[in-house]
Amino acid sequence: MKILKNLSITIALLVNLSGTHLASQEATPANDDPYIWLEEVEGENSLEWVRAHDKTTMDALGSDPNFADYQSISLEILNSKDRIPYGKIKGDYVYNFWQDEEHVRGILRRTTLEEYKKKDPRWETLLDIDELNEKEGKSWVYKGTADLPPDYSRCMIYLSDGGKDAVYLREFDYSAKTFVNDGFYLSEAKSSVSWYDRNTLIVDTDFGPGSLTTSGYPRIVKLWKRGTDISEAVTLLEGEIKDVSAGGGVTHRPEGKYVSLQRGISFWESTKWLLNENLEKVKIPIPEDAGIETFFKSHLIVLLHSDWLGIPEGALIALNIKDLESDNLESKIRILFQPDDKSTVRRINATKDYIIVSILENVTGKALYYTLAGSPNRPEWIRGEIDLPEFGTISVKSHNYYDNTLLISYAGFLTPTKLYFLENPTAEPKAIKSRPDIFDASVFKVSQLKARSADGTIIPYFLVSAKDLNLDGTNPTLLYGYGGFRIPETPYYSGTIGKLWLEKGGVFALANIRGGGEFGPKWHKAALLENRQRAYDDFIAVAEDLINQNITSVTHLGIMGGSNGGLLVGVALTQRPDLFNAVVCQVPLLDMLRYHKLPPGASWMAEYGDPDIPENREYIAKYSPYQNLKKGIEYPDVLFVTSTKDDRVHPGHARKMAARMEEYGNKIYYYEETEGGHAASADNTQRAKRYALQYIYLQKMLSR
Numbered sequence: 001m002k003i004l005k006n007l008s009i010t011i012a013l014l015v016n017l018s019g020t021h022l023a024s025q026e027a028t029p030a031n032d033d034p035y036i037w038l039e040e041v042e043g044e045n046s047l048e049w050v051r052a053h054d055k056t057t058m059d060a061l062g063s064d065p066n067f068a069d070y071q072s073i074s075l076e077i078l079n080s081k082d083r084i085p086y087g088k089i090k091g092d093y094v095y096n097f098w099q100d101e102e103h104v105r106g107i108l109r110r111t112t113l114e115e116y117k118k119k120d121p122r123w124e125t126l127l128d129i130d131e132l133n134e135k136e137g138k139s140w141v142y143k144g145t146a147d148l149p150p151d152y153s154r155c156m157i158y159l160s161d162g163g164k165d166a167v168y169l170r171e172f173d174y175s176a177k178t179f180v181n182d183g184f185y186l187s188e189a190k191s192s193v194s195w196y197d198r199n200t201l202i203v204d205t206d207f208g209p210g211s212l213t214t215s216g217y218p219r220i221v222k223l224w225k226r227g228t229d230i231s232e233a234v235t236l237l238e239g240e241i242k243d244v245s246a247g248g249g250v251t252h253r254p255e256g257k258y259v260s261l262q263r264g265i266s267f268w269e270s271t272k273w274l275l276n277e278n279l280e281k282v283k284i285p286i287p288e289d290a291g292i293e294t295f296f297k298s299h300l301i302v303l304l305h306s307d308w309l310g311i312p313e314g315a316l317i318a319l320n321i322k323d324l325e326s327d328n329l330e331s332k333i334r335i336l337f338q339p340d341d342k343s344t345v346r347r348i349n350a351t352k353d354y355i356i357v358s359i360l361e362n363v364t365g366k367a368l369y370y371t372l373a374g375s376p377n378r379p380e381w382i383r384g385e386i387d388l389p390e391f392g393t394i395s396v397k398s399h400n401y402y403d404n405t406l407l408i409s410y411a412g413f414l415t416p417t418k419l420y421f422l423e424n425p426t427a428e429p430k431a432i433k434s435r436p437d438i439f440d441a442s443v444f445k446v447s448q449l450k451a452r453s454a455d456g457t458i459i460p461y462f463l464v465s466a467k468d469l470n471l472d473g474t475n476p477t478l479l480y481g482y483g484g485f486r487i488p489e490t491p492y493y494s495g496t497i498g499k500l501w502l503e504k505g506g507v508f509a510l511a512n513i514r515g516g517g518e519f520g521p522k523w524h525k526a527a528l529l530e531n532r533q534r535a536y537d538d539f540i541a542v543a544e545d546l547i548n549q550n551i552t553s554v555t556h557l558g559i560m561g562g563s564n565g566g567l568l569v570g571v572a573l574t575q576r577p578d579l580f581n582a583v584v585c586q587v588p589l590l591d592m593l594r595y596h597k598l599p600p601g602a603s604w605m606a607e608y609g610d611p612d613i614p615e616n617r618e619y620i621a622k623y624s625p626y627q628n629l630k631k632g633i634e635y636p637d638v639l640f641v642t643s644t645k646d647d648r649v650h651p652g653h654a655r656k657m658a659a660r661m662e663e664y665g666n667k668i669y670y671y672e673e674t675e676g677g678h679a680a681s682a683d684n685t686q687r688a689k690r691y692a693l694q695y696i697y698l699q700k701m702l703s704r
Contacts, residue, residue, distance in 0.1 A: 033591075035659045039598065039652035041644060046655070050644070053658065053670040057639075057693070061669060064696045070500055075101075075688035077438060077495040084419050084433045087116055089398045089405055091152040096123070097142055104683045105129035106142055108157075110174075113405075117421060117432045126177050127157070139675060141682045143167050148195040149252040150402050156184060156193050156201070162645040163677030166190050184226065190217050190600075194249040199226040202248040202259070203233065210241075216599035217245035221261055223279070236275065239263040244603040248275075251295045253401045254352060258295040260284075266606035268305070274321065285324060293348035296355055297372060298322065301336070303345055305521045314339045314520040316348065316357060318381065334381055336370055344520035346488065349399040351406065354425045356386075356396055362448075363460060363490055363518050365394035367408065369425035386425055389415075393490040411493040413464045413508075414441035439498030443467055446491070451545035453514075454537040457526075460518075461542045462491060462510040464502065469551070476702035477507040477552035479543055483515035483535035484564035485607060486524045500695040505704075509546060513538035515564075529609045530619045536571045543572070543579055556702045558582030560694070563649055563678065564589065570625035570657065573635060582701035583638040584694050587646055587680050590653040592624035593617065598650040626657050631664050639669040639697045641680055641690060648678040669697060 040046050061067060079100040087094035094116040099106040108127040115121040129142050143158035146169075153174055158167040169191055171183030184201055186193070191205035204218035205211075207230070213219045219241065222233035239246040244264040251258045259275035269288040273281040284292070289305040293316070300319045307313050309330045316337040323332035337345060337357055346365070347358040355370040367386040374380040388394055392412035397419065399406055404424035411417040416437055420429035447463045469475065478501060482489055489510050497508055512518045515527035515535040527535040543559070546552050559580055561569040566588020573583050593611045595601040609616035621627060629635075638661065642654040651672060658670045671693055675682040681690055 033594075033656070035656040038655035038659060039650065041651060047644075049655070049659070050670075050672045054672060057669045057671045061693050061696045061700070064700070066699070067692050067696050070695055071688050071692035073499050074496055074691040075684060077499065078684040078687055082436050084409070084417055084435055085121075086397050086409070086419070087111075087407065089113060089400050089403075089407065090147055091150065091402075093152070094398075095126075095145075097144075098123075099684055101684075103128065103130060104685060105133060105140065106683075108142065108145075126174060127172065139682070141675070141677070145172070146193050146195065148198060154180070154195075154198070156195075160677065161188065162675040163643065163679060163682040164645045164647045165677060166647055169193060184224070186230070192247060192249075195252075196223065196250055196257075196259070200224065202236070202250060203230075204245070204247050205230075207231075207233075213239065213241055213243050213245055213602075214599075215244050215601070215603035217264075217603065219243055219246045221246050221248040234279070236279065237261045237263060237273070237281070251401070253295065253297075255297055260292060260295075267603055268606045274324075282324070285329065286319075294350040294355065296350050300324075301348060301350070301355060303348065309333065311335060312338065313522070314344060316345050336381060336383070337368065339520055342519065344488075344517065344523075346517070347396065349396045350401060351399050351404045351425070352402055353404055356399065356406065356425060358394055358396060360488060360490065360518060363462075363488065363512055364391045365410075365490065366390075367394050367396070367425075371425075384426060386422070386429065388420065388429060389418075391491075393492055412491045413446045413462065413493065414444055416493050435493065438495030439503050441498070444502055449545065449549075451538075451541040453534065453541040455534065457514070457534075457538070459514070459538045459541055460512045461545075462512075463546075463551070464497075464508040464510075465551070466502075466505075466507075469507070471550040473547070473550045473553040474556060474704050475507045475552050476505060476556045476698070476704070477509060477546055477558070478698060478702075479509045479511060479539075479546065479557065479559045480565070481511040481513055481539045481542075481559070481561050481568050482563075482565040483511070483513040483527060483539065483568055485515075486517035486521075488512070488517040490518075496691050496695070500691065501698070504695075504699065506698075506702075507551060509542065511539055511542045513542070513568075528607060529616070532608065532619070533623060535568065536575065536623060539568055539572055540576055540579065543576075547579075554579060555581050556704070558584070558698050558702050560584040560586070562586030562588070562680075566590070566649070566654075567592070567625070571623050571628075573638060574625045574628040574630075575623070577633055577635045580636050582698055583636050584641065584697065585638055585654065585657075586641045587643065587649050587678055588640070588653055588657070589649055590624075590657040591626040592620045593627060595653070598652060600648065601650070626653070626660065629657070629660050629664060633664075635661065635666050637667045637669065637701065639671070639694065641671050641673075641694070643673045643676040643678070643680045645675050645682075646678050646680070669693075 085096045087096040093110040095110045106129050107125050109123040109125045111121045111123050139162050141160040141163040143160045145155040148154040155172050156169045157172045160167045166188050169186040171180040189206035193201045193203045201224045203224050204221045211220050219239040221237040224233040246263050248261045261273045262270040264270045272284040287308050291303045293301045298321050302317050304315050318334045343361045349356040357368045371382050372379050373382050389410050395409045397407040406422040408420045416435040418431050419433040421432045445467045451459045513535050559569045566585045570590045611617045640654040640658050642651045658668050661668050681687040
């Protein structure tokens with residue numbers, strides 16, 4: 001997921017190579033916030049304010065002659081029967097969750113692998129969420145399952161009330177197609193579970209008063225036996241209140257099961273243990289910022305985010321579990337992949353006999369595989385590359401620890417997604433499903449361009465435009481960015497961008513700014529904490545490059561971002577209001593002096609800093625959008641989009657920013673969906689409405 005954690009301060013103007021940044025003359029301290037009442041999520045006055053603004057926005061944008069058409073096009077794309085039904089191979093079946101016009105909230109279904117390979121598989125419905133909602137009088141949103149291997153006869157289903165991160169968990173019998181009477185059940189919390197065996201779960205949840213961290217996540221992990229009350233579960237790990245979270249999980253493989261526990265000290269650091277058969281913890285001696293990516297044939301596969309034992313950050317290593325307590329640990333480590341300045345590990349998956357390593361090279365994807373050969377005493381790691389198309393994004397959609405089959409997708413900006421089946425990673429990929437062309441890509445081109453940021457760093461970005469693009473500065477251009485939490489922005493195929501933006505004469509740009517994961521740990525760390533401004537400088541530099549190359553101009557340039565990207569465009573708005581004519585600010589963080597007070601904001605302090613520490617507050621205050629709005633400045637007419645049910649990024653951020661902009665005499669558009677959580681929509685109908693609002697707004701603001 002794209003996630004994010006009382007003094008009056010006078011802020012000087014910030015100047016850099018990209019131009020003058022406008023900051024507020026007076027920052028409003030949190031205890032003197034006239035709009036703090038809007039943080040009451042479901043307060044009567046807050047909701048009255050939301051309803052009034054929703055109506056005003058719908059009256060203005062929903063009345064556009066093209067709104068109904070845009071909404072219809074979006075819904076047709078979202079509900080299309082030609083979409084790829086991505087599936088997970090589990091045991092004898094491929095499982096899929098599907099939403100369309102008949103199944104608004106969706107159905108959980110399955111089919112055999114041979115059927116799945118066909119153009120029109122015969123599906124067996126397991127659970128209909130719409131029927132469940134009607135039966136129970138709820139508004140459930142499906143959030144996935146935790147399955148019991150290797151036969152996958154049972155699962156725990158995650159159900160959210162309206163799309164929140166907090167979920168209910170209910171045990172489900174796949175064969176009987178029903179919830180299990182007197183089965184495992186957890187009430188609403190930010191919980192997770194993993195099957196230890198058929199009658200035992202490892203669970204982290206809200207166990208009652210004092211069991212959550214200040215971030216609102218579980219700090220206790222327990223072993224829960226079937227037929228006992230949750231209060232009788234055995235504690236395996238207990239973290240501190242100030243931690244981010246505590247968690248546990250079980251990886252079931254043919255050679256046995258691996259039980260791991262971790263205490264999340266910060267968002268990027270955790271202490272990790274293995275649990276032996278006697279339920280005793282064995283500490284794993286790796287850096288706290290290293291990630292255990294998977295288990296494989298008695299090995300830990302670890303991704304380093306800092307230098308360790310002479311091994312550079314970004315490297316992927318293998319370590320045999322039997323060597324964890326070795327006095328000569330350094331000699332036991334095997335380096336599987338060591339990136340260069342232009343490459344990074346993106347994701348790791350494992351099958352029965354292979355490790356699949358998805359990497360980025362200059363922000364486009366490749367997939368490598370590794371397997372063990374030789375004797376147990378002298379193992380040798382063999383590497384190969386999966387033969388997939390280049391210059392796009394590659395994603396492993398299904399892998400299984402009990403066989404070597406894979407489902408892998410490929411997509412590019414102008415290439416509809418294809419899904420490949422592989423018997424094993426060495427086999428030739430077979431395209432079994434493909435999304436039809438949604439728009440005519442033949443008239444467009446993709447370029448990879450570069451901008452120079454304020455400190456001289458070269459920032460790449462993708463540009464999707466017409467082949468015969470006129471460099472006259474009049475092209476409506478949408479720039480998207482994120483820049484945080486190690487998350488890379490890579491090429492993807494979007495029917496709505498194609499139909500509602502490119503075909504309407506628009507240009508689309510995707511920025512690969514620092515703070516993201518495009519070029520490994522250094523790229524992310526470059527914009528952490530006191531260096532956060534670099535991400536904003538990078539984004540502004542890309543915007544200026546688009547203008548300097550005469551691709552567009554201020555009048556025709558708009559920006560969009562969500563979550564941490566909502567913060568990004570909020571900063572760009574307040575620091576360079578002269579540079580943009582449209583801003584789509586989605587589920588944003590905006591009051592950075594209070595973000596840690598709104599759960600789970602405290603979990604993100606390793607990314608942004610702690611506003612309660614004066615040194616941190618000083619640099620956060622310089623860019624926090626809510627505090628840096630300034631009277632007398634003409635800002636673009638921003639479109640804010642959020643959700644009442646968003647319990648990841650509090651809707652109060654968007655509400656307060658919109659209210660303050662109005663107070664200062666600015667026109668804004670504000671739309672808050674009552675459901676949807678951090679996705680700002682719970683089903684395709686809600687998504688289509690949001691897409692129509694956004695693209696009608698962009699056309700209105702940026703058209704020639």
